[in-house]
Amino acid sequence: MSSGWLYINGARQMGSGAEFVSLDPATADAVWEGNAASSSDVQRAVDAARAALPAWAALPFAEREAVTRRFAEQLSAHQEPLAKIISQETGKPLWETRTEVATMIGKIELSVRANRERTGERDTESGGVRQMLRHRPHGVVAVFGPYNFPGHLPNGHIVPALLAGNCVIFKPSELTPRVAEETVMLWEAAGIPPGVLQLLQGERATGEALAQHADLDGLFFTGSSRTGLLLQQQFAAHPGKILALEMGGNNPLVVGDIERVAPAVYDIIQSAYLSSGQRCTCARRLYVPRGHAGDALVDALLAAIGRIKVGAPDADPQPFMGPLISVRAADQMLAAQTQLIALGAEPLAAMKRLPWGAAYLTPALLDVTAIEHLPDEEYFGPLLQLVRYDTFDQALRLANRTRYGLSAALLSDSADQWAQFAATIRAGIINWNRQTTGASGAAPFGGVGQSGNHRPSAYYAADYCAYPVAMMASERSELPAQLTPGIEL
Numbered sequence: 001m002s003s004g005w006l007y008i009n010g011a012r013q014m015g016s017g018a019e020f021v022s023l024d025p026a027t028a029d030a031v032w033e034g035n036a037a038s039s040s041d042v043q044r045a046v047d048a049a050r051a052a053l054p055a056w057a058a059l060p061f062a063e064r065e066a067v068t069r070r071f072a073e074q075l076s077a078h079q080e081p082l083a084k085i086i087s088q089e090t091g092k093p094l095w096e097t098r099t100e101v102a103t104m105i106g107k108i109e110l111s112v113r114a115n116r117e118r119t120g121e122r123d124t125e126s127g128g129v130r131q132m133l134r135h136r137p138h139g140v141v142a143v144f145g146p147y148n149f150p151g152h153l154p155n156g157h158i159v160p161a162l163l164a165g166n167c168v169i170f171k172p173s174e175l176t177p178r179v180a181e182e183t184v185m186l187w188e189a190a191g192i193p194p195g196v197l198q199l200l201q202g203e204r205a206t207g208e209a210l211a212q213h214a215d216l217d218g219l220f221f222t223g224s225s226r227t228g229l230l231l232q233q234q235f236a237a238h239p240g241k242i243l244a245l246e247m248g249g250n251n252p253l254v255v256g257d258i259e260r261v262a263p264a265v266y267d268i269i270q271s272a273y274l275s276s277g278q279r280c281t282c283a284r285r286l287y288v289p290r291g292h293a294g295d296a297l298v299d300a301l302l303a304a305i306g307r308i309k310v311g312a313p314d315a316d317p318q319p320f321m322g323p324l325i326s327v328r329a330a331d332q333m334l335a336a337q338t339q340l341i342a343l344g345a346e347p348l349a350a351m352k353r354l355p356w357g358a359a360y361l362t363p364a365l366l367d368v369t370a371i372e373h374l375p376d377e378e379y380f381g382p383l384l385q386l387v388r389y390d391t392f393d394q395a396l397r398l399a400n401r402t403r404y405g406l407s408a409a410l411l412s413d414s415a416d417q418w419a420q421f422a423a424t425i426r427a428g429i430i431n432w433n434r435q436t437t438g439a440s441g442a443a444p445f446g447g448v449g450q451s452g453n454h455r456p457s458a459y460y461a462a463d464y465c466a467y468p469v470a471m472m473a474s475e476r477s478e479l480p481a482q483l484t485p486g487i488e489l
């Protein structure tokens with residue numbers, strides 16, 4: 001177990017707030033134990049960031065880029081230990097956390113490219129006037145991370161923010177402090193200057209103290225819509241601060257006209273149960289036509305669900321699904337299932353707790369067709385709701401019946417159905433014959449409705465990390481050939 005620290009002004013130090021612990025969800029062993037950052041720790045971190053900002057922002061881009069590239073080297077050198085730590089603290093199988101670390105490494109190159117392409121410089125001249133486009137960092141920004149990708153998703157804010165010249169205060173999820181600590185150690189080894197990247201561990205109180213700090217210039221958040229909406233309300237009084245919200249989804253997956261059942265079943269499983277259903281892009285609602293073709297698909301899906309391997313994250317051979325992040329999260333999923341059944345859902349495959357740990361659940365498929373008012377909730381776990389439909393138009397209408405709008409996918413052999421789907425569905429990520437999960441870091445990543453605030457991340461993260469400055473410049477002041485009417489000199 002690691003004895004936890006904060007990282008303020010280039011030094012590791014104990015927090016002076018409340019004690020908290022992070023547990024391995026597979027074994028319930030403590031993984032990290034330490035003290036949260038108190039409001040005075042938050043104050044010291046903000047002061048150190050403010051002091052470090054002028055020098056960091058003034059560095060040539062190439063020098064900031066060099067630090068991020070050294071961080072990528074550190075990640076490569078520590079790929080396997082970091083994957084093991086992520087697996088231990090989240091319960092995700094090792095095969096999956098290895099891809100998470102690989103994605104973190106890939107993020108550096110993508111972010112350098114995105115910075116140049118989306119927030120680079122432009123110089124033109126017209127009639128003796130130079131026109132220049134520059135981008136400036138916002139200043140001191142906070143990054144709040146979720147537990148489900150404790151390495152990759154905060155990294156997706158931190159790397160572009162640092163490249164743009166901001167100083168970052170990182171507040172990871174209280175469920176994954178150990179991963180954050182390890183990541184910051186790699187930044188330290190990469191030579192990040194004191195005050196430029198700091199780590200404040202803690203629960204909600206630390207998050208609130210940081211989010212509400214008067215000297216913060218912005219906050220980049222990935223997490224639940226519930227927390228995101230609270231932050232949105234707090235920031236409403238501060239239009240000068242930048243707020244980027246990447247939030248949840250209640251994502252639909254529609255099955256149209258298909259001939260081959262097996263690839264569709266595979267895509268459904270990858271959509272609904274990947275990461276034990278703990279991805280913001282996971283499909284939560286599955287629309288399948290009534291009739292023989294739909295029945296055959298549901299039968300094949302049920303058979304495949306029954307064969308999904310759930311097991312210890314480090315087991316050999318590897319399972320597809322590990323435990324959920326915590327016993328509490330598993331309890332909440334079981335409660336959601338009970339509630340849906342009480343509303344009229346038919347459990348085709350009921351979610352069950354597995355005997356080898358209270359956070360382990362089997363994947364569920366509930367037929368919710370009979371529920372007239374289906375709750376528009378994100379159930380963040382391995383629970384897929386099946387709706388049988390009569391017409392494709394009806395399926396699209398139902399799919400759009402959500403306040404969220406993150407991801408959506410269509411499984412269909414029909415190009416006409418795809419054209420209709422792509423034109424009708426309201427979401428930031430829309431796929432055809434591909435799973436709803438596994439979005440590309442080389443594209444913008446964000447959603448509409450309560451999934452975000454129109455500041456998409458991934459390739460477009462560069463946009464919210466800097467603001468544009470348009471300049472027009474002449475070497476000296478000149479009188480125009482003709483004065484504006486009404487002026488005499």
Ligand SMILES: NC(=O)c1ccc[n+]([C@@H]2O[C@H](COP(=O)([O-])OP(=O)(O)OC[C@H]3O[C@@H](n4cnc5c(N)ncnc54)[C@H](O)[C@@H]3O)[C@@H](O)[C@H]2O)c1
Nearest residue numbers: 144145146147172173207208223224227246247248249280
């Ligand atoms: N759209 C995306 O890119 C994306 C990606 C991953 C996860 N998510 C969403 O994240 C959720 C799962 O993550 P989670 O449970 O860690 O989210 P969460 O909202 O509980 O926590 C996210 C962060 O906010 C902090 N926080 C919580 N309450 C706070 C408050 N009142 N004030 C300030 N900070 C506070 C937490 O400590 C944590 O660091 C799901 O809803 C999922 O869909 C979205």
Ligand SMILES: O=CCC[C@H](NC(=O)CCC(=O)O)C(=O)O
Nearest residue numbers: 279280281437438439440441458
């Ligand atoms: O849980 C939410 C993120 C899921 C993941 N999305 C990305 O990785 C976006 C790309 C990026 O940020 O680089 C997914 O779609 O599975």
